[in-house]
Each structure stands twice: as structure tokens, then as C-alpha cells.
Amino acid sequence: MDPVIRNILDVAVAEFAEHGLAGARVDAIAARTRTSKRMLYYHFGSKEGLYAAALADAYAGVRTALEQPDYESLPPAAALGAYVGHLFDLHLKSPQFVRLVMGENLLGGRFIESAESVRQMSHRSLETLARIVQRGQRSGEFRGDLEPLDIYANIVGLSFHFVSNRQTFSALFEAGADVRLVAERRRAVVIDTIDRQIRTDTAAGLACRLDAARGSDRCP
Amino acid sequence: MDPVIRNILDVAVAEFAEHGLAGARVDAIAARTRTSKRMLYYHFGSKEGLYAAALADAYAGVRTALEQPDYESLPPAAALGAYVGHLFDLHLKSPQFVRLVMGENLLGGRFIESAESVRQMSHRSLETLARIVQRGQRSGEFRGDLEPLDIYANIVGLSFHFVSNRQTFSALFEAGADVRLVAERRRAVVIDTIDRQIRTDTAAGLACRLDAARGSDRCP
Amino acid sequence: MDPVIRNILDVAVAEFAEHGLAGARVDAIAARTRTSKRMLYYHFGSKEGLYAAALADAYAGVRTALEQPDYESLPPAAALGAYVGHLFDLHLKSPQFVRLVMGENLLGGRFIESAESVRQMSHRSLETLARIVQRGQRSGEFRGDLEPLDIYANIVGLSFHFVSNRQTFSALFEAGADVRLVAERRRAVVIDTIDRQIRTDTAAGLACRLDAARGSDRCP
Amino acid sequence: MDPVIRNILDVAVAEFAEHGLAGARVDAIAARTRTSKRMLYYHFGSKEGLYAAALADAYAGVRTALEQPDYESLPPAAALGAYVGHLFDLHLKSPQFVRLVMGENLLGGRFIESAESVRQMSHRSLETLARIVQRGQRSGEFRGDLEPLDIYANIVGLSFHFVSNRQTFSALFEAGADVRLVAERRRAVVIDTIDRQIRTDTAAGLACRLDAARGSDRCP
DNA sequence: TATGAATGAGGCTTCATTCAT
DNA sequence: AATGAATGAAGCCTCATTCAT
Numbered sequence: 001m002d003p004v005i006r007n008i009l010d011v012a013v014a015e016f017a018e019h020g021l022a023g024a025r026v027d028a029i030a031a032r033t034r035t036s037k038r039m040l041y042y043h044f045g046s047k048e049g050l051y052a053a054a055l056a057d058a059y060a061g062v063r064t065a066l067e068q069p070d071y072e073s074l075p076p077a078a079a080l081g082a083y084v085g086h087l088f089d090l091h092l093k094s095p096q097f098v099r100l101v102m103g104e105n106l107l108g109g110r111f112i113e114s115a116e117s118v119r120q121m122s123h124r125s126l127e128t129l130a131r132i133v134q135r136g137q138r139s140g141e142f143r144g145d146l147e148p149l150d151i152y153a154n155i156v157g158l159s160f161h162f163v164s165n166r167q168t169f170s171a172l173f174e175a176g177a178d179v180r181l182v183a184e185r186r187r188a189v190v191i192d193t194i195d196r197q198i199r200t201d202t203a204a205g206l207a208c209r210l211d212a213a214r215g216s217d218r219c220p
Numbered sequence: 221m222d223p224v225i226r227n228i229l230d231v232a233v234a235e236f237a238e239h240g241l242a243g244a245r246v247d248a249i250a251a252r253t254r255t256s257k258r259m260l261y262y263h264f265g266s267k268e269g270l271y272a273a274a275l276a277d278a279y280a281g282v283r284t285a286l287e288q289p290d291y292e293s294l295p296p297a298a299a300l301g302a303y304v305g306h307l308f309d310l311h312l313k314s315p316q317f318v319r320l321v322m323g324e325n326l327l328g329g330r331f332i333e334s335a336e337s338v339r340q341m342s343h344r345s346l347e348t349l350a351r352i353v354q355r356g357q358r359s360g361e362f363r364g365d366l367e368p369l370d371i372y373a374n375i376v377g378l379s380f381h382f383v384s385n386r387q388t389f390s391a392l393f394e395a396g397a398d399v400r401l402v403a404e405r406r407r408a409v410v411i412d413t414i415d416r417q418i419r420t421d422t423a424a425g426l427a428c429r430l431d432a433a434r435g436s437d438r439c440p
Numbered sequence: 441m442d443p444v445i446r447n448i449l450d451v452a453v454a455e456f457a458e459h460g461l462a463g464a465r466v467d468a469i470a471a472r473t474r475t476s477k478r479m480l481y482y483h484f485g486s487k488e489g490l491y492a493a494a495l496a497d498a499y500a501g502v503r504t505a506l507e508q509p510d511y512e513s514l515p516p517a518a519a520l521g522a523y524v525g526h527l528f529d530l531h532l533k534s535p536q537f538v539r540l541v542m543g544e545n546l547l548g549g550r551f552i553e554s555a556e557s558v559r560q561m562s563h564r565s566l567e568t569l570a571r572i573v574q575r576g577q578r579s580g581e582f583r584g585d586l587e588p589l590d591i592y593a594n595i596v597g598l599s600f601h602f603v604s605n606r607q608t609f610s611a612l613f614e615a616g617a618d619v620r621l622v623a624e625r626r627r628a629v630v631i632d633t634i635d636r637q638i639r640t641d642t643a644a645g646l647a648c649r650l651d652a653a654r655g656s657d658r659c660p
Numbered sequence: 661m662d663p664v665i666r667n668i669l670d671v672a673v674a675e676f677a678e679h680g681l682a683g684a685r686v687d688a689i690a691a692r693t694r695t696s697k698r699m700l701y702y703h704f705g706s707k708e709g710l711y712a713a714a715l716a717d718a719y720a721g722v723r724t725a726l727e728q729p730d731y732e733s734l735p736p737a738a739a740l741g742a743y744v745g746h747l748f749d750l751h752l753k754s755p756q757f758v759r760l761v762m763g764e765n766l767l768g769g770r771f772i773e774s775a776e777s778v779r780q781m782s783h784r785s786l787e788t789l790a791r792i793v794q795r796g797q798r799s800g801e802f803r804g805d806l807e808p809l810d811i812y813a814n815i816v817g818l819s820f821h822f823v824s825n826r827q828t829f830s831a832l833f834e835a836g837a838d839v840r841l842v843a844e845r846r847r848a849v850v851i852d853t854i855d856r857q858i859r860t861d862t863a864a865g866l867a868c869r870l871d872a873a874r875g876s877d878r879c880p
Numbered sequence: 881t882a883t884g885a886a887t888g889a890g891g892c893t894t895c896a897t898t899c900a901t
Numbered sequence: 902a903a904t905g906a907a908t909g910a911a912g913c914c915t916c917a918t919t920c921a922t
Contacts, residue, residue: 004885020326023242026913038887041914101388102322106240109387122392149393150409156389157381158374165380167329168321172342173369189370196416224902246896256904258898267896444906460766463682466892478894478908487892541828542762546680549827562832589833590849596829597821598814605820607769608761612782613809629810636856686917696883698919707917 007034012054017096020103021051052111058097059118065090066125076136083129084155084191091159098163126152142198158190227254232274237316240323241271272331278317279338285310286345296356303349304375304411311379318383346372362418378410447474452494457536460543461491492551498537499558505530506565516576523572524595524631531599538603566592582638598630667694672714677756680763681711712771718757719778725750726785736796743789744815744851751819758823786812802858818850
């Protein structure tokens with residue numbers, strides 16, 4: 001990639017992640033770039049054009065990190081744990097990406113819809129999980145009443161939220177705690193949570209929960 | 221509360237939730253208010269002052285909803301399910317609140333720190349959960365190696381993320397799906413997930429996960 | 441009218457007449473005004489909004505001048521001559537108005553269409569002419585095969601063109617001539633031309649010309 | 661002419677006619693050209709240089725059309741009618757030329773002065789008219805108190821104005837009328853008007869009008 | 881002769897905020 | 902307690918023009 005473009009995108013990702021689309025300043029981006037403000041418009045057309053490019057670039061950056069380990073060589077439960085840990089770490093190490101996605105959600109997902117590459121990438125990750133789940137279900141270790149998307153939403157939800165809402169959450173509950181220890185424990189909890197969600201040898205089942213959704217909240 | 225103030229806050233909450241602090245427009249707020257722009261400054265001093273007030277007001281709105289059912293009269297597992305469902309519903313019904321908290325996180329939690337009322341409210345909700353957990357642990361139904369905060373973070377994380385990231389998530393994975401069915405299933409999955417996280421009769425334990433955090437990702 | 445608005449409009453009319461919509465500079469207008477650039481936007485919303493207001497104001501300025509003498513008390517031919525002279529003088533004394541209308545034509549008449557007041561004013565002037573013509577036709581002095589609009593277009597066309605194309609026309613044909621004498625002679629020619637167009641005692645008729653339009657250009 | 665230059669000029673004429681000097685965009689011209697923006701500057705030096713070239717080119721385009729029919733073989737009155745119709749048609753078919761000349765007038769005729777070729781062309785056309793007039797005067801058909809320039813200004817004024825002010829004029833008076841019929845009638849009216857202006861057998865004379873210019877507007 | 885990238889000045893517009901009344 | 906007019910700083914964007922190749 002053209003190093004000029006590369007440079008602009010790096011700066012833009014940082015600025016948009018830091019301040020959001022509305023709060024970001026084109027002048028601020030230009031100032032931290034090796035080129036001029038005029039060039040931003042030459043290459044990207046508008047502030048929104050630059051934002052969209054930065055968003056896509058951030059997703060692309062994550063994609064590289066998604067070049068996954070070989071889960072197939074591990075037994076299902078271990079593979080699942082590795083997968084969850086990997087996704088958790090990914091979010092933990094990509095706070096800019098997380099912030100951009102948050103901002104994008106606040107904007108109603110306007111810009112992500114047009115990014116086909118993002119969709120492909122996401123689906124590939126989901127399929128990797130689906131294969132692990134399938135293996136576990138065939139071996140009898142994993143429950144059969146869960147969709148891969150149920151699990152995927154849990155993993156991403158827990159991982160994402162830990163990073164995205166850290167500011168308010170730790171301000172409210174963990175004032176002064178050691179950040180590294182908090183993350184380490186949280187990682188373990190998330191892996192454990194998903195592991196228990198999916199194993200066969202546990203009590204309540206999803207069917208009961210769905211029944212309950214129409215009636216009371218009580219499951220035996 | 222002074223109806224003028226009430227009116228201003230309602231409009232401000234909507235505007236800030238919609239556009240964030242940077243994207244919100246004081247003029248837009250004033251225009252949708254029954255008073256003039258000058259009055260916003262008279263009562264709240266600045267845009268940021270109004271934002272802080274709107275944020276606190278949104279939290280207060282949720283507080284009312286938190287006047288909780290009497291969990292004590294239910295057996296621990298049922299109480300937990302009810303608690304989780306309640307929190308999930310709370311987020312589902314308060315998208316403005318969720319959006320404000322997202323925006324606040326993007327701002328680094330700058331404004332929430334000063335809101336003591338918010339902290340108190342949050343802690344009260346955590347304590348309610350803690351009491352349920354304690355009962356379950358004493359009866360042997362619930363695991364003893366979990367902190368209430370571990371569970372609370374899971375519940376809030378899953379509930380919040382479902383609402384906050386709906387735009388991108390459903391754009392990527394659920395294009396065209398029935399929104400109500402998706403929410404219903406998701407609610408059941410979340411309750412089920414927390415239930416399984418906390419019961420005693422399941423396989424892997426947290427200790428193993430924490431060990432793993434220092435070594436591999438594999439738990440027996 | 442608010443003197444601030446009045447002041448802005450005066451300056452804007454001058455600037456837009458001088459440079460056209462595209463060539464005019466908002467900064468230049470603001471600088472020659474007693475208020476700030478910000479106020480232009482406060483009162484008129486945009487450069488185009490200010491342009492439209494200036495255009496309407498220029499037309500209104502002409503309207504005042506159109507408060508016409510009492511043509512009814514003159515015999516038809518004399519009334520017609522007075523009317524033509526009046527319109528000629530009007531254009532001659534309103535070069536800014538003429539330039540604005542030229543610019544408006546170059547813009548395709550985009551802004552004039554929305555100005556109902558302009559339409560009313562123009563039609564009132566046409567009706568004044570129509571009444572004179574009617575009197576002359578009844579008395580037998582004026583031809584009966586002409587529409588008032590045919591005559592009005594001639595009067596306005598000749599008057600307008602003399603002012604609007606003076607720059608190129610005199611550059612090409614009258615380099616160095618005395619401007620006042622040129623205008624005086626031109627005024628006489630225009631009145632004479634219209635007078636001859638409309639009298640009964642002349643040679644060729646319009647019918648022949650219209651026939652010719654389908655065939656040759658030769659009229660007996 | 662170099663086809664590259666030809667191509668650039670065609671595009672430039674269109675753009676400047678459409679938007680005027682200030683409103684035209686060099687980028688827009690370059691984009692619709694078969695060459696690059698750099699070439700415009702290579703060949704024409706600047707935007708203004710290109711404008712001047714486009715203006716001269718538009719005049720030259722009209723010159724070709726002015727290669728006139730053989731008026732000498734017609735009797736004076738018929739020749740005059742043909743001449744007037746020819747000039748009217750010329751304007752009608754050259755709206756781009758008309759728009760350019762309008763713009764040029766708004767610019768004060770800055771660029772036309774330097775174009776000697778334009779002057780020559782215009783004078784040749786005037787001389788053609790003068791010869792026709794002279795023949796008519798000698799035969800007694802035409803009045804002797806008119807300068808050829810008086811007539812030429814009338815012809816060009818009426819023809820030009822019909823095209824140049826069509827936008828505002830028809831917006832104000834002919835909303836919805838059939839464009840072709842309007843033009844046809846207008847053409848006949850113009851020929852008729854000039855014919856009557858110049859014939860001997862009519863009432864009022866120019867001398868009276870000129871006298872009137874110093875006194876009242878009333879001619880016997 | 882030709883091109884895509886680059887440039888700096890200046891264009892229009894909008895913002896949060898305050899003043900006179 | 903309330904209002905409409907006012908403000909200056911700063912925002913995004915576009916222009917004609919030129920440079921490196």
C-alpha cells in the first residue's frame with residue numbers, strides 16, 4: 001500500500017477512534033500526517049470518506065490477527081478454549097478497533113453496511129467456531145441445542161464489552177484495581193463461561209429457557 | 221422537578237443519545253424545547269454541563285426501573301434467572317441509556333466519575349446479586365469460586381452488548397431476521413449462560429482457567 | 441425595514457450585480473457591511489439565500505420607480521411614447537438591476553421563479569401597456585394584429601440590451617463615442633421604432649411575416 | 661486546427677457558457693476533455709487564457725455562419741427581411757455564444773477588447789447591412805434619417821434579448837407556452853418591426869424623437 | 881508532450897456562547 | 902426568568918495552479 005495512504009489511515013484510525021466521527025478534526029488528522037489537509041480530500045473526498053476508509057482499515061487490521069491457529073489439531077474443548085482466548089485477546093489488544101466499532105454503532109452502522117470485506121471476514125470467523133462446535137457435538141461433549149451464533153455472540157459480547165465499557169465499568173466497580181490482573185481474571189472467566197455454556201454435563205437446557213421466555217423466568 | 225428542567229432534560233437525553241456529545245447541537249436541543257437557548261445556559265452553564273445532567277438523568281431513569289422484585293422469596297437459581305432476565309430487559313428497553321453510556325465510554329468516562337448517585341445505584345444492584353449468589357452458595361447449588369462481580373460483568377456485558385452493538389452485529393449476521401425473535405432467543409441464551417456459569421454440577425472450574433492464563437489454553 | 445437588513449441588502453445587491461452569484465464573495469459583502477459575516481448567515485441562511493433576497497430587493501427597487509405617470513390622460517400615441525421612454529430610462533438608471541437579471545438568466549432563472557412578487561410587478565407593467573394599446577386600437581391609430589406582449593418584449597428587449605450589452609457593443613462599434621449622446625440617440629430610436637411598429641399607416645403587416653416564417657423571408 | 665486544441669475549446673466553450681468565468685471549473689473542463697488538466701495550462705497558460713480563447717472561438721463559430729447569402733440580388737426590402745431573419749436565427753441557434761457574450765458583458769468586456777478578429781467580423785456584418793440600407797435609401801423605399809448602426813442595434817438587441825433573457829422572460833410571462841411557436845412569432849415580429857422602422861411611408865420621424873429627447877416625450 | 885500527485889490560499893458554513901433588552 | 906440578535910473562532914471543503922516524473 002502507498003505509504004502516504006498508509007500513514008494517513010494510521011493517523012485517521014487513531015483520531016476517529018479517539019473522538020468519533022463528529023468529534024474528530026480533519027485539521028488534527030492532517031497535522032499529524034506527513035501530508036497536507038488538501039491531500040486528505042484528494043485521496044478520500046471528504047471527512048466521511050476518510051472515516052469509512054479508516055473503519056475498513058481497522059477491520060482489515062483485525063483480519064490479519066484472525067489468521068488463526070490450527071484448531072483442528074486440538075480436541076474440541078481445548079480448541080474452543082483457545083478460540084475464545086484468541087478472540088478475547090484480539091479485542092484486548094485492539095482498543096482502537098473496539099472504539100471505532102462502538103462509534104459506528106452509535107452512527108447506526110451506516111458505514112459498515114457498504115463494506116463487503118468486513119462481512120466476509122466476520123463470517124469466516126464464525127465458520128471456524130462452527131467447525132469446532134460441530135466436532136464437539138459429534139463426540140458428545142457439546143450440547144446439540146445451541147447455534148454457533150449463540151456462542152459467537154456470547155464470546156464477542158463479553159470480549160467486546162470488557163474493552164468498550166472499561167471506562168465506566170471500572171470507574172464504578174474497580175477504582176484503583178490492577179488493570180493487568182483484572183484483565184487476566186476476566187479472560188479466565190469468559191473462557192470458563194463459554195466452556196460451561198456448551199458442555200453436555202450441566203443442568204438447565206436452552207429449551208427450558210425458551211419456554212420460560214413466554215411464561216415465567218423459572219427453570220427447574 | 222421543575223417542568224421546564226424536566227422538558228430540557230428529556231430533549232437533551234434524546235439528542236445526546238442520538239448524536240453523542242460532539243455530534244449533539246445545542247441549537248437542536250433548544251429548538252425542540254419549550255424554552256430558549258439562553259435558558260439552557262442559564263440552568264446548565266454549558267453544553268458539557270447539560271450533557272452531564274442528561275447522563276445523570278438517564279441513569280436515574282434506569283434506577284427507578286431497578287426497584288427490584290423480591291428475589292429473596294425465590295430459591296437461588298430461580299432468583300438468579302429472574303435477576304438476569306430483569307437486567308436484560310432493562311437494557312433492551314433503554315436504548316437511549318445504552319447509547320449514552322457508550323458515548324460516555326468513548327469519552328473516557330470523564331463525566332460519570334463525578335456522579336456519585338450513579339455509583340451508589342450500581343453498587344446497590346451488585347449487592348442484590350451478591351445476596352442471591354450467597355444464598356446459592358450456602359445451599360450448595362452455586363459454585364464458591366466466583367465473585368459476584370464476575371457474574372455481574374457477564375450479565376451486564378451480554379445484555380449491554382446485545383443492545384449497543386445491534387447495528388453492526390445484525391448488519392453482519394442477521395440481515396433480515398425478525399427482531400423480536402432474535403431478542404427473545406438472545407434473552408434465553410443469556411439466562412442459560414449465566415445459569416450454567418454458576419451451578420456446581422459442571423465440568424471445568426475457574427481455578428484451572430486461571431492457571432491456564434499463565435500457561436496454555438487447555439483445561440482438562 | 442430593519443436598517444441592518446437594509447444595509448446588508450444594499451451591499452449584497454452591489455456585489456452580486458458586480459460579480460454574479462459565483463463570483464461574489466461573502467467575505468467581501470460582510471466587509472462592506474456594518475455587521476459581521478456571521479450575521480449574513482443568521483439572517484439569510486446561505487450565500488444563495490442572500491442572493492435570492494438581493495435579487496428580490498432589486499426588483500422591488502424597480503417597482504417603486506414603476507409607480508407610473510398618468511398615461512390615461514394622454515392620447516394613445518403620446519402615452520405609448522411616454523411609456524417607452526419611461527421603461528428605457530428605468531433600465532438606463534438601474535444598471536445593477538440589469539446586471540442581476542442577466543446573471544439570473546445565466547443561472548437559468550432558478551431563483552426568480554420562486555419570487556411571486558416579481559411576477560405580479562411585471563404583469564402590472566404589461567397591463568398598463570395593454571390599456572394604452574387598446575385605446576389606440578379602438579381609435580384606429582394602432583394596428584389590431586399585435587399582442588401587447590409583442591410590443592412589451594420589443595420595448596424591454598431594446599431597453600435591456602442597450603444597458604446589458606453596452607460593454608461589448610460599444611467596445612466593438614462605438615469606441616470613444618460620447619456616452620450621453622449615444623444614450624440619447626438610442627432612446628429616440630427605440631421610441632421611434634415602437635411608434636412605427638404599432639401605427640396603422642405603415643406598409644408590411646404581421647400576417648405576412650408569419651406566413652413568411654413558414655416559407656421564404658420575403659414580404660411584399 | 662490541432663484536434664487536441666479543438667477538443668479542449670469545445671469543452672471550454674460549453675463550460676464557460678454554462679457557468680461563466682467565475683463559475684466554471686478547470687477540473688470540470690479537464691475531466692470532459694481527452695487530455696489532462698496539465699495540458700490546459702500548457703496550451704492556454706491560465707483559466708483566463710482559456711476563457712479568452714473559448715470566447716474568440718465562439719465568435720469564430722458564428723463568423724462561419726455569417727458567410728452570408730447574396731443579399732445584393734434581392735430588392736432592398738426583401739434583402740433587409742432576409743438579413744434580419746438570418747441574424748435572428750443565428751442567435752437562436754447559438755445559445756452558447758449568447759451566454760458567453762452575456763458573461764463577457766458582466767465582466768465589463770475585459771476580454772473582448774483584445775480580440776481584433778471579433779471586431780473585424782462584427783464590422784463586416786454591419787457593412788453588409790449598410791449596403792442594403794443604402795440601396796433602399798437610393799430607391800426611396802427607406803428613410804434617410806437613420807444610421808445603419810441604429811438599425812443594427814435594433815436587430816441585434818431584439819435577437820439577442822430573446823435568447824439571453826428567455827429564462828426570466830418566459831418564467832414571468834410565458835409559463836407553459838410552446839417554445840417553438842413563441843420563437844416563430846417572435847421572429848416574425850422582429851422582422852416586421854425592423855421593416856416598419858425603416859420604410860419611408862410611416863408617420864413619426866426620428867428628428868421629432870430627438871427633439872423630444874430634450875423636451876417632452878410627445879411627438880405629433 | 882503528457883500525467884497523477886501535490887499545494888496554499890481562500891471559499892462557505894457552523895459552532896458554542898454571550899449581550900442588550 | 903426570558904428573548905432574539907450578535908459574535909469570533911474554527912470547521913469542512915474547493916480552487917487554480919505547479920511539481921516530479
